[in-house]
Amino acid sequence: xxxxxxxxxxxxxxxxxxxxxxxxxxxxxxxxxxxxxxxxxxxxxxxxxxxxxxxxxxxxxxxxxxxxxxxxxxxxxxxxxxxxxxxxxxxxxxxxxxxxxxxxxxxxxxxxxxxxxxxxxxxxxxxxxxxxxxxxxxxxxxxxxxxxxxxxxxxxxxxxxxxxx
Amino acid sequence: xxxxxxxxxxxxxxxxxxxxxxxxxxxxxxxxxxxxxxxxxxxxxxxxxxxxxxxxxxxxxxxxxxxxxxxxxxxxxxxxxxxxxxxxxxxxxxxxxxxxxxxxxxxxxxxxxxxxxxxxxxxxxxxxxxxxxxxxxxxxxxxxxxxxxxxxxxxxxxxxxxxxxxxxxxxxxxxxxxxxxxxxxxxxxxxxxxxxxxxxxxxxxxxxxxxxxxxxxxxxxxxxxxxxxxxxxxxxxxxxxxxxxxxxxxxxxxxxxxxxxxxxxxxxxxxxxxxxxxxxxx
Numbered sequence: 001x002x003x004x005x006x007x008x009x010x011x012x013x014x015x016x017x018x019x020x021x022x023x024x025x026x027x028x029x030x031x032x033x034x035x036x037x038x039x040x041x042x043x044x045x046x047x048x049x050x051x052x053x054x055x056x057x058x059x060x061x062x063x064x065x066x067x068x069x070x071x072x073x074x075x076x077x078x079x080x081x082x083x084x085x086x087x088x089x090x091x092x093x094x095x096x097x098x099x100x101x102x103x104x105x106x107x108x109x110x111x112x113x114x115x116x117x118x119x120x121x122x123x124x125x126x127x128x129x130x131x132x133x134x135x136x137x138x139x140x141x142x143x144x145x146x147x148x149x150x151x152x153x154x155x156x157x158x159x160x161x162x163x164x165x
Numbered sequence: 166x167x168x169x170x171x172x173x174x175x176x177x178x179x180x181x182x183x184x185x186x187x188x189x190x191x192x193x194x195x196x197x198x199x200x201x202x203x204x205x206x207x208x209x210x211x212x213x214x215x216x217x218x219x220x221x222x223x224x225x226x227x228x229x230x231x232x233x234x235x236x237x238x239x240x241x242x243x244x245x246x247x248x249x250x251x252x253x254x255x256x257x258x259x260x261x262x263x264x265x266x267x268x269x270x271x272x273x274x275x276x277x278x279x280x281x282x283x284x285x286x287x288x289x290x291x292x293x294x295x296x297x298x299x300x301x302x303x304x305x306x307x308x309x310x311x312x313x314x315x316x317x318x319x320x321x322x323x324x325x326x327x328x329x330x331x332x333x334x335x336x337x338x339x340x341x342x343x344x345x346x347x348x349x350x351x352x353x354x355x356x357x358x359x360x361x362x363x364x365x366x367x368x369x370x371x372x373x374x375x376x377x378x379x380x381x382x383x384x385x386x387x388x389x390x391x392x393x394x395x396x397x398x399x400x401x402x403x404x405x406x407x408x409x410x411x412x413x414x415x416x417x418x419x420x421x422x423x424x425x426x427x428x429x430x431x432x433x434x435x436x437x438x439x440x441x442x443x444x445x446x447x
Contacts (some may be wrong), residue, residue: 103213103254107226107245110253116222134256 018123031069032162038062040141047148050141062102063160067127073162075125079139080156087152091144099123102136174296176306187285191274204297204308206263209290216252218280223248225277231270242267
């Protein structure tokens with residue numbers, strides 16, 4: 001009986017009240033845009049080596065960060081440590097890489113290189129200036145102990161992130 | 166002077182980029198960089214260079230173009246301060262508000278301090294109206310456009326007209342005769358003005374367009390019995406039909422008429438012969 005009464009009261013209460021949900025919408029445009037400037041190509045200077053170094057016949061990939069708000073973002077770039085596509089490999093592959101500031105739109109961005117932080121295969125840059133910064137990412141892979149890579153297509157991925165501080 | 170209307174279309178802009186102005190030197194002449202197109206406007210400067218320097222030293226690099234129309238000023242100037250930082254490659258894109266070509270003076274990359282600029286590249290983006298390149302008269306927006314004018318010759322002064330001069334000369338030569346004609350015509354007109362014109366008076370009776378004064382004059386003339394009564398008789402508005410009719414379409418020859426004609430011919434011949442007979446009798 002109590003339960004019924006409660007239900008009735010509750011129903012009356014609900015029907016007598018009026019509530020409305022008012023939406024709030026906001027769009028935040030990204031103040032940090034990442035653009036692939038140059039796609040990389042692996043060169044194959046030796047049978048056991050793949051390299052993006054132009055001296056090895058490769059093309060160094062370049063990524064550009066456009067930041068409209070200074071000191072709000074940091075760039076996190078990770079060079080690959082595995083192939084995303086490759087023939088079947090039955091031996092270990094040793095990956096190596098390096099991220100450097102290739103070009104800047106403001107001279108003071110040249111300090112980014114000396115202030116970068118490296119850990120594992122990742123490199124972080126504090127984007128303390130608004131403008132564009134080009135980062136070059138070198139990637140190199142050695143197969144086994146001077147073992148020839150099997151023929152086929154090899155692909156790997158660089159991860160470039162813009163992280164709000 | 167008459168100005169004719171002129172229709173034109175929107176500018177037909179072509180956008181292009183120059184070559185590397187600093188390819189051979191860090192000082193360049195713009196006439197060797199931009200084509201000499203009428204109405205060319207620069208809308209952007211892209212430059213890139215690499216600095217080779219000690220991070221501890223001071224170095225300021227300036228990329229600039231002199232203002233050709235204002236001595237001592239620059240139409241474009243960008244300064245990069247590399248002091249206390251390591252060298253690197255810098256790349257900039259500087260938009261320009263469609264600055265006319267004639268303002269772009271000599272360009273240069275200057276270095277203040279210790280360090281070197283290598284691998285410099287300065288590229289200008291520009292636009293021009295394709296129609297203006299062909300001819301400034303193709304569009305009123307083109308520099309150097311001159312509003313076309315059509316010069317219509319002023320009317321010739323009759324005094325200077327040779328034909329009119331001849332007419333005047335002839336008129337002077339015949340002046341006496343013409344004056345006599347004018348005098349005679351004037352006298353005749355005065356006489357005519359004194360005569361009542363019966364046609365006008367009759368016209369008054371047939372129109373109501375005349376005023377009251379004319380109507381009174383008309384009535385007075387009727388009372389004076391100047392106008393024949395038959396002029397005032399109105400003809401009935403009717404149609405007069407044909408009353409004669411022929412019984413048939415064939416008309417027989419009139420014998421009486423032929424006889425009369427023959428007898429007249431005989432009489433004519435007798436009269437002609439008679440003159441000869443009279444001559445013989447003499």
